[in-house]
Structures are given as C-alpha cells and as structure tokens.
Amino acid sequence: MDKVVDIKSVSYTYPDGNQGLKSVDLTIYPGENVAMIGPNGAGKSTLLLHLNGVLRGNSTVEICGLPMEEKNLKEIRKRVGLVFQDPEDQLFSLSVFDDVAFGPINMGYSESEVKQRVTQALEWVGMSGYEHRSPHHLSVGEKKRVAIATVLSLNPEVLVIDEPTSNLDPRSKWSLIELLKQFPMTKIIATHDLDLVRALCQRTVVMDGGEIVADGNTEDILDDIPLLKAHGLAPR
Amino acid sequence: MKHSFIDEYSDLDSFIHRLDPRTKLIASLAFIVAVVLTPANNWRIFVCYFCVIAVLLILSRLPPLYVLKRSLVIFPFVLLIAVFIPFFKEGELAGSYNIWMWQVSVTYSGLFILANVVVKAWLCILGLILLSSTTKLADLLKGLKQLGTPQVMILILSFMYRYIFVLVDEVMRMQQARDSRNFGGNRLHQLKTIGNMVGTLFIRSYERGERIYAAMLSRGFDGQVRTLHNLSFRPADAYFGVIFCMVLVSPYIIWWLG
Numbered sequence: 001m002d003k004v005v006d007i008k009s010v011s012y013t014y015p016d017g018n019q020g021l022k023s024v025d026l027t028i029y030p031g032e033n034v035a036m037i038g039p040n041g042a043g044k045s046t047l048l049l050h051l052n053g054v055l056r057g058n059s060t061v062e063i064c065g066l067p068m069e070e071k072n073l074k075e076i077r078k079r080v081g082l083v084f085q086d087p088e089d090q091l092f093s094l095s096v097f098d099d100v101a102f103g104p105i106n107m108g109y110s111e112s113e114v115k116q117r118v119t120q121a122l123e124w125v126g127m128s129g130y131e132h133r134s135p136h137h138l139s140v141g142e143k144k145r146v147a148i149a150t151v152l153s154l155n156p157e158v159l160v161i162d163e164p165t166s167n168l169d170p171r172s173k174w175s176l177i178e179l180l181k182q183f184p185m186t187k188i189i190a191t192h193d194l195d196l197v198r199a200l201c202q203r204t205v206v207m208d209g210g211e212i213v214a215d216g217n218t219e220d221i222l223d224d225i226p227l228l229k230a231h232g233l234a235p236r
Numbered sequence: 237m238k239h240s241f242i243d244e245y246s247d248l249d250s251f252i253h254r255l256d257p258r259t260k261l262i263a264s265l266a267f268i269v270a271v272v273l274t275p276a277n278n279w280r281i282f283v284c285y286f287c288v289i290a291v292l293l294i295l296s297r298l299p300p301l302y303v304l305k306r307s308l309v310i311f312p313f314v315l316l317i318a319v320f321i322p323f324f325k326e327g328e329l330a331g332s333y334n335i336w337m338w339q340v341s342v343t344y345s346g347l348f349i350l351a352n353v354v355v356k357a358w359l360c361i362l363g364l365i366l367l368s369s370t371t372k373l374a375d376l377l378k379g380l381k382q383l384g385t386p387q388v389m390i391l392i393l394s395f396m397y398r399y400i401f402v403l404v405d406e407v408m409r410m411q412q413a414r415d416s417r418n419f420g421g422n423r424l425h426q427l428k429t430i431g432n433m434v435g436t437l438f439i440r441s442y443e444r445g446e447r448i449y450a451a452m453l454s455r456g457f458d459g460q461v462r463t464l465h466n467l468s469f470r471p472a473d474a475y476f477g478v479i480f481c482m483v484l485v486s487p488y489i490i491w492w493l494g
Contacts, residue, residue: 049450052454054450054453054454074456074458077453077454077455077456078456081454082451082454084447084450084451084454086447088402088444089444089447089448089450089451090451092395092398092399092448092451092452093394093398094372094373094374094377094394094397094398095374098374098463101464102452102455102457103455103456105462105463105464106455106456106457106458106460106462107456108462111464114464115464135398136398136401136402150455151454151455154455154456
C-alpha cells in the first residue's frame with residue numbers, strides 16, 4: 001500500500017535548546033484516521049508542523065511519495081491541509097471569503113475555480129452564506145469550522161488538525177466530530193479529547209517527551225489504563 | 237467581546253454605499269483639497285461645501301447624531317495645534333490679559349485663522365467619516381491597492397484591522413486578571429505592573445505573528461500577495477464623479493463671474 005506520510009527519525013531542537021522531537025518514526029496509510037495524544041509539551045504540535053514543511057529538522061519526511069524538499073513544498077502544502085489550534089491565527093483576512101480563498105489563490109487557480117472551491121468548502125463545513133462576514137464576529141465553533149474550510153478549499157489528501165475541539169462546548173464539539181467523520185481523506189488529529197479519539201479514530205499514537213511511546217489500535221490503547229496513567233492521560 | 241468597528245455602518249445600503257470605493261476615495265481626496273485650498277475670507281464657499289457634504293450624509297442614511305459625535309473627536313487635536321495662533325498672530329488687538337508675569341494679547345486676525353482652521357478640519361473630517369462609514373474596510377483597501385498604494389501598506393492596514401480587536405480583548409483579559417488580584421499599592425508598583433503588561437502583550441503579539449505566518453505558509457504563501465479583483469466601476473460612479481467635481485468647482489465659477 002502507498003504511504004501517505006512516511007517519517008524516519010525526525011529530531012527537532014527548539015532555538016532555546018529544548019529538544020522538541022527525538023528521533024520519531026511514523027508511517028500513515030491512505031484513509032487512516034490517526035489520533036495523536038499525549039500530555040502538554042509532548043511534541044504533538046511540533047510533529048504536525050513537520051508534516052507540511054513549516055519546520056524541517058534533520059530528517060527524512062516523505063508525503064505521498066514526495067520527499068520534503070524546497071521544490072516539492074508547494075505540492076506538499078496542497079496535499080497536506082494543516083489547521084492550527086487557534087482559529088484566530090488561522091483566520092487572518094478581513095472576510096471569511098478571503099480566508100478560504102487564500103490557499104487556492106496562492107496555488108494560482110483561475111478566478112472562477114477559486115470561487116467554486118470556496119463555495120464548496122464552506123458548504124462542506126456547513127458555513128454557506130458566511131462569505132462576507134468578518135472572522136472576528138464569528139463564534140468559536142463557527143471559527144473552527146471556517147478554519148477547517150480554509151484548508152478544505154485546497155482539496156487536501158491529508159487533513160491535519162491540532163486540537164479541533166478545544167474551547168468548544170459539548171454541543172459544538174459533537175457536531176464538529178460528526179462533521180469530521182464525513183470527510184473521506186486521511187486525518188491526523190492531535191488532541192487531549194479522548195471522546196473525539198474514540199468516536200473518530202481507529203488508530204492512536206501516544207507521544208510523550210518528544211517520542212512516540214505507543215502506537216496501535218485505539219481501543220487497545222484507550223483500555224490500557226497503566227499506559228495512559230504513565231503518560232498523564234488517564235482520568236485519575 | 238463586541239467592539240464598535242471603524243466602518244460601523246458600512247453594511248447599510250444606499251446610493252453612496254454602492255459606489256465603487258475608488259470613486260469615493262478620489263472624491264474624498266478632491267473634497268479635502270478643495271476645502272483646504274479655499275481662501276479663508278470666502279465663508280460662502282464653506283457654507284456651500286457644508287451643504288454638499290450634508291446632502292451626501294443624508295443620502296447615505298447614516299444616523300446624524302453618530303456622524304456628529306464622531307466628528308467631534310478631532311477637536312482636541314485641532315485645538316491643541318491651533319489654539320496658540322491667536323496669541324502669536326500680529327494685528328488689531330481683540331483683548332489683552334495679564335497672566336502672572338506675562339502680557340498676553342489676542343488679535344482678531346489670529347482668531348480668524350483659528351476659526352478657519354477649525355472649520356476646514358471639521359469639513360474634512362466629515363468627508364472622511366462619510367468615506368469610512370459607507371465603505372467596508374476590506375473594499376477600501378482593495379480600492380487603495382488598485383489606485384497604486386504599495387502592497388506592504390495594504391497588508392499592514394489589513395492585519396491591523398483584523399487583529400486590533402483581538403489585542404484589545406487580550407488587554408481586557410489581562411486587566412481583569414490583574415484587578416482580580418487586588419491591583420493596588422503605590423504608584424511605582426502600579427507603573428511596574430503596567431510595564432510588565434505592555435511587555436507581555438508585545439511578546440504575545442510577536443508569537444501570534446509567528447503562528448499566523450506559519451498558517452500562511454501552510455496554505456502556500458510564498459511572499460507574493462495575490463487577490464481577486466472584483467471591484468466594478470459602473471456608470472453611476474462616472475455620473476457621481478462628474479457631478480461631484482462640478483459641484484466642488486461651481487462656487488469658484490460663481491464667485492469669479494460675480
């Protein structure tokens with residue numbers, strides 16, 4: 001089977017000397033829904049930033065068979081849609097339309113294609129008719145949906161989301177989970193929310209201290225209470 | 237949190253709202269130039285211009301009280317700069333006062349110039365309020381861009397407008413956190429705390445900037461800003477432009493003929 005993500009021994013040291021990642025290996029196949037769980041500071045977000053080349057350590061990263069090199073960056077960023085945790089960072093334009101159109105315009109699509117992609121992406125996340133609203137005036141749940149639309153408009157093969165359900169009330173959270181379920185592409189989700197993991201992901205990767213400490217079937221991992229306890233993930 | 241926006245009434249619908257931002261930008265600029273160039277002793281022309289801007293404001297359906305309140309905001313600035321003119325201008329004395337050890341005198345010609353400055357500033361600000369309240373900021377920036385403003389300026393203005401309220405929210409949260417821990421003590425301590433808050437705000441903004449840049453990179457940003465051009469110049473814009481310019485010039489023609 002083709003690998004969507006193939007990471008071999010990624011290490012990353014922050015400018016302040018902290019080691020963010022220590023020799024991480026990860027392979028992800030098409031159509032998988034992978035949850036990435038771990039305590040704060042485990043290196044989840046850092047690893048996600050390696051998936052589309054925002055961070056590039058001394059490593060071998062291949063996305064859909066494309067090695068992470070300068071000349072492949074544009075193609076890789078088209079295939080990997082990365083949604084940041086804080087929608088306030090993801091949505092930087094003055095209108096929802098401009099934000100969702102940002103990716104497609106950068107890829108050089110024609111005006112009619114851009115418009116069609118924006119309409120389609122907003123329809124997917126259930127935010128049609130919000131094109132001319134200002135992102136600042138949306139609720140947190142709406143912001144999260146628009147933030148996802150901003151990468152869906154590029155039709156990515158892999159959807160990478162950092163903490164999709166943080167700061168959401170239960171109703172918005174579950175409606176977002178239902179929404180994510182409908183997307184057919186490969187999904188990699190970093191989260192603390194074990195409800196989300198159980199509902200959405202078949203495979204779970206546990207990270208702690210910049211390393212992958214467990215990788216396997218979601219049910220097996222979430223039922224392994226000693227493992228969860230050891231990494232600060234169990235309720236008590 | 238809700239904030240009042242710079243372009244608060246820009247989603248009303250009126251003839252003025254529907255004009256192309258470029259038309260409005262150029263018309264506003266022309267209006268300001270005309271007002272500034274009007275000789276000070278021609279008060280009839282100022283009355284004409286006031287009537288012009290009043291008619292446009294009525295056409296735009298902006299609440300008059302809102303416009304009036306907004307326009308008063310500039311007075312402190314204008315007065316701060318212009319209030320000394322009556323004291324320094326030479327001419328016929330309007331009054332002379334002894335303040336402690338200084339002999340201070342006010343002249344009529346000085347007062348006249350002060351009045352002139354205030355009237356001109358007020359007319360200009362009315363024109364700008366009309367512009368900024370009838371045009372969405374995003375459209376205004378698009379118009380500015382197509383009129384040749386450098387891209388960097390447009391980007392700075394657009395990020396400012398997008399994030400200023402995010403920052404205001406952050407400051408308000410910091411203030412609440414500070415006040416709920418019994419902010420007080422002596423002046424020096426208070427100043428220190430406020431200094432720390434400003435520093436924290438700077439670091440947070442800097443980090444947010446980094447994250448926003450990462451989010452832009454993730455969606456294929458390569459330093460080149462591209463936008464869709466969807467401003468349209470319609471016949472109404474041409475009519476408005478021509479009529480407006482004629483109205484601006486007409487007082488001079490009447491004055492010159494008569």
